Amino acid sequence: MTLPRRLRAAGAACLSALFLIACGDGGEPQPESSGKPRVALIMKSLANEFFINMAAGARAHQAEHADRYELIVNGIKNESDLAQQVALVEQMMASQVDVIVIAPADSQGLLPVARRAVEQGIVVVNIDNRFDEKALATMDLRIPFVGPDNREGAYRVGLALAETLEPGDEVAIIGGIPSAFNARQRAAGFRDAMAEAGIAVVTEQAADWEQAKAATVAAAILNENPALDALLCANDSMALGAVAAVRQAGRRGGVSVVGFDNISAARGLIAGGDMFATAEQYGHQLAVFGIEYALQVLEEGTDPADRKTPVDVITAAQL
Template identity: 60%
Template sequence: MNVASTVVLRRNVWFVVALTLLFSGCSSRTDTAGSAEDSGKPRVALIMKSLANEFFSTMAKGAEAHQAEHAEEYELVVNGIKDERDVSRQVALVEEMVASGVDAIVIAPADSRVLVPTLRRAMEAGVTVINIDNRLDAEVLQEEGITIPFVGPDNRAGAKKVGEYLAANRKGDQVAILEGIQTSFNAQQRRLGFEEAMKEAGMQIVSSQSADWEMSRANTVASSILSEHPEVSAILAANDSMALGAIAAVKSAGRSGEVQIVGFDNISAIQQAIREGKVLATADQHGDQLAVFGIEAALKHLSQEESATSDAIEDVETPVDLITADTLAPPTP
């Protein structure tokens, strides 16, 4: 069966599922670009983590802008979960997208291990899968007997850049790390990058704890760390949402200006915090383009399928840049 026939078949499956969901009262947070009718164009599903996180809302906007510019080439379905830890909902989204007949899934997995079996089943159903942002676990991929290309930055290298900048501008030698969800590969890599930079600089990590990528959780964890370790002179947060929580904790502890903070993602709120001197640095992994890179890889693979070529999709390393007060772009008027 060629790709065109496969696409038509999936449209029919999608139509049946859509009717089922309509009459059963089911719903999901899904935005669709393009017509729901059979257009003959491939349908790509973007499945992200929490849209409450500015990084992922920026990612969604970038993907939607790309689709608008290439409306004749593909249709886009955008999905996100409400909570970074709601892995079961993300699993359900993958299953829903497969049932709806999408041709490709581009996913930023909430967990590097749990999603793999579900993605294997998606691939067995003929869906192209591209992994972005958070790399899937290599051991679990091997156990499942599949290969899924990763399109994204070197998180460890990006975190190390941020840590090295902190070390070069430090006010003290004792620091704490706010980790992401510990089963996520990008959280592990960012922690390792921070640790490597601190070790090379001879700085001591007195506490390293997960704050689950979330601002409120980071506020609580950072407050506890500052209470238990008043000698801490810096907090390295594995994403900018947690850096915002650290800012609030430092302020509540009466230590604004004393405790340096760094983050990762370069969201707009952190850009303003850098300008105000509340945050020293962050890393920009170009969230507005990250999903686009994944979508382009998926479309390339679908095109190869249609032309009967069989080249494997390779990993694509995307840029990650250090952002400081000196390198930050001026605010938009």
Template identity: 60%
Template sequence: ITNGIKDERDLSRQVALVDEMVAAGVDAIVIAPADSKALVPALRKAIKKGVVVVNIDNRLDAEILEAEGVSVPFVGPDNRTGAKKVGDYLATKLNKGDKVAILEGIRTSFNAQQRLLGFQESMQDAGIEVVSSQTAEWEMAKANTVAASVLSEHPEIKAILAANDSMALGAIAAVKAAGKSGEVLVVGFDNISAVQDAIREGKVFATADQHGDQLAVFGIETALKLLVDESAETSDVETPVDLITADTL
């Protein structure tokens, strides 16, 4: 059974899907939670009913898991490292003292928090100033609005670091509308096909590929292992994340 939500803000629907799957009698749930905290109570109920749960992509909040008294194996990338790779590459085109802006994901999501840390670390290491860091909640339209405002308030910025590719697309539209194409660099995270095209066209400078198509495969393999032997050792599985540039496409 495969189910999804319309966007990454539709938390109530994802909680309902977990409940529906448990009611349907599934043996295992492999989930990429839209929120690192909100899904934990529903997943705890699933685990208490004997359902194997494996967390992929966006890590569940460790403190909430501990408070709920459950352990869930995680399969996914090191988002902080991936974002730092992108930021470090961007820094090669910037100068010490330059100013940049960050577009964050949903702030309660672990992957958004980690990507922000990676971006901040790379900019700090390079002596580059982050003059604006705002959430656009993973959404292209909101990113366009936020980026347009930032470009107006801080016309001196040299780059926009977007925590996912949808927001990067919103940012490049704002850059174009501001007449700054080629002046303000944009980077993203995810390596979606539209951003691959944008990289080839010189509109996006770099992104990161977390091989999302493989996350579910690794997650299902972990779930099957637990179904065969519920006492099997299931340490977290770190999946690769690669820097994507015009040279690597």
């Protein structure tokens, strides 16, 4: 792997070296580089509490290690804005960052620009949503993934739910963006758990990670399946929408809801009995895990490899 240039021209203009949150609209003029490695964190929707927490964790980590690296924090306006995320990567390439840590909006659509970044000598580390492994192989591209096993996490949440159900009970899955690897893996994990428990998955529909869309999808599912026992949602934002639909349908207490991410709103619903469980993937540290590994690759010339991070099931008993 070609390592990036560590020293930049003293007069080169750059984007933020410290705590800029950009949404693809550009930024204010920034100071010259200090010569320390410059790390760009590129996330998905900054409207999602999960990514707000991720950004906060990264900023706190940089503040504690200000002598080691500089940080630029970027995010897009919604989960599916692929074009904006591509533009952010291109901006970071133009500003000659040393590292890009990215939670891609799409598992394949970001790969061409990610490859250009690697070819430029930037260390690229993938977090949250794994790049498509077959596409990586086809492109002869090695980008390490640092994050949890989404299938395992969803499987464990599903098993916890299954302990409250009976064989033959009916559930539905509300998934994320179908092209996203983590969406597919979480849905697969839910299916694994339901099959093992003998519980029927009557339908599986996408709500693209969005709360409002999930509320609409869940309402239709509830209307079409009067015997439904649970809604398994691939993230907590969609679980919030599902809870709203369950309440609107007058089926609170009769239809369980699970999610994935352990955002504060979900914890509140679990404590109040409106949600049964979620998966904690330590989102506030997820970017930190990626940044630390990327800096190791940068400093030591480490051959990049995937790294698995923890995931745990959260129910009322764990609150």
